[in-house]
Amino acid sequence: METGRGTSGARVAIHDATLRDGQHAVRHQLAAEQMRAYAQAADRAGVPVVEVGHGNGLGASSLQIGRARLTDDAMLAAVREALTSSQMGVFMAPGWGTGKDLRNAVDHGADVVRIAAHCTEAAVTERHLGLARDLGVEAQAVLLMSHMVGPGRLAEQCARMVGFGAQAVGIMDSAGHYLPTDVTERIRAIAAAVDVPVIFHGHNNLSLAVANSVAAVEAGATIIDACARGFGAGAGNTQLEALVAVLDRMGHRTGIDLRALLAAADIAHEQLLDELPAIDSVSLISGLTGVFSGFKLPVLAAATAAGLDPLDIFAELGRRQAVAGQEDLIAVVVRDLTVRAQ
Amino acid sequence: METGRGTSGARVAIHDATLRDGQHAVRHQLAAEQMRAYAQAADRAGVPVVEVGHGNGLGASSLQIGRARLTDDAMLAAVREALTSSQMGVFMAPGWGTGKDLRNAVDHGADVVRIAAHCTEAAVTERHLGLARDLGVEAQAVLLMSHMVGPGRLAEQCARMVGFGAQAVGIMDSAGHYLPTDVTERIRAIAAAVDVPVIFHGHNNLSLAVANSVAAVEAGATIIDACARGFGAGAGNTQLEALVAVLDRMGHRTGIDLRALLAAADIAHEQLLDELPAIDSVSLISGLTGVFSGFKLPVLAAATAAGLDPLDIFAELGRRQAVAGQEDLIAVVVRDLTVRAQ
Known part of the structure; x- marks a missing residue:
């Protein structure tokens, strides 16, 4: 189709997170056949990287977070066998995943390894970035909940991760909170601070994921995450095919x-x-208040039990800058709001 | 919630098209009770204008376009009775609606009248804009399929409609084709050419409706159309609550x-x-190729019958600049593509 406007523009590497971040939407229940079917189709389309795993990454399948239908081994084997030219990617948050999980993924043929850390905790990526480099795979690093700090801090944390060996670094808009201008200033600061490719990963809570991803490209990001049909929890991720259509139109x-x-x-x-x-x-409010969307179900349950409006709970969690892992803060907020209402 | 960033910024009048453009998503089958429930809630939220009617506007209910569940009279009466402070809006495309329909809507208490024309046919709005002014209601005018011509032509057509008495003028992205930069240049040109408020109406085929609406505001538009949950055919309209949240955040x-x-x-x-x-x-391709989304169902049917890929038909319709009313072009395109494939 002749829909492009030109052939100038940036070269953008799409990182397809459908089979990893998308898993959140189906409680990590994708089967091998489903993974194979999608991975084959993405490979045929020329998607550079197909990421696979439990929604929370390597080693995360557990009673607490949610058991995946398949083991990491089974997921990696299914996708590896489906890919001919696309690289296979894996995601790991130290704490859930370990060095052993990482080695195992590389044994299964992972080409690209993403190590993730909370936006102020770049330090926790050091060991696994080093391991990934030792194993000879592409080592990338991303900062989660990146809206919680400003451009300078993110740039400094990204530079540290490059120092640890990261061959690409960037940010995730885990709560779907960004406006395009937020993305522009953060990606610009990061791109100015490092000499490796910069990554952006958006969520669609404010209906801006594609616009934010385009802003990221225009500010210097060259690796953009997205999922087919926006597959992901709640409001979902950046819709892959819409993003590619828009980037094409813009000449990227x-x-x-x-x-x-x-x-x-x-x-x-x-x-x-x-x-x-x-x-x-609820997705909209969690994006607006900058609260991790994983709080959605426990907040809804707590709101029903306490007779409160879930939107009030989200607003208060946002004010207190709640982050993933602080689910016990929900009970505290519910208690305080209940007292306040009396 | 303290989510705003400031109190400067533009004053934006939201025009809620849920009960009119949204009707396309349910084949115009909304019942009086549904309309009343939504209109009451929108009124409570302080939405300035609640538009109501058949998806194609006054007088459009017909066998050919689709019969609405309710008569115009019944819809207008239901919404009028539900509103206490919001104004009631109606939409009319001359040809489907007539002066009689317009008078009737005003008798029912319509406050704001939208007259619509294809992007190059401003002339057809003259008589009804004059009538609306004579009836003492707010007369607005919009250009459909506005991506088919450039900023200069749209500005000139809008200026003509102001000459006919329009008290606000603007453009609809009927095919969901625009990128934010397209919107910026068009709205700027229109705002420079007229001294009345400028209207923008987006569709979400490229996942950019909110971003495009924000671009419109920043370029000078002060009346923005949107629908609850993006209610509308296919990819839907600009999602009202996401837009308002984003405008709030930006200080508008x-x-x-x-x-x-x-x-x-x-x-x-x-x-x-x-x-x-x-x-x-299909929604994405109709947006990308700039084809009116109303072609979706007949194209799908024709593709199935002829054993063609519907995306090929859309691409070719886009190349031939098909507009609403030219549904017979589908058969021509199918024939040509079939011949070409042999």
């Missing part, structure tokens, strides 16, 4: 065949998704 | 209570929508 180059990508998205739609991501009121 | 003022608006959106979600709007491959 992804190397992806849009028509084949739409076929992959149709497979995701028909075979992976229970329901399409949508921006409901 | 809508005068809308976001919390009450979320309650209205929940009502739309639970009581109006069969399914939430989503960007499927």
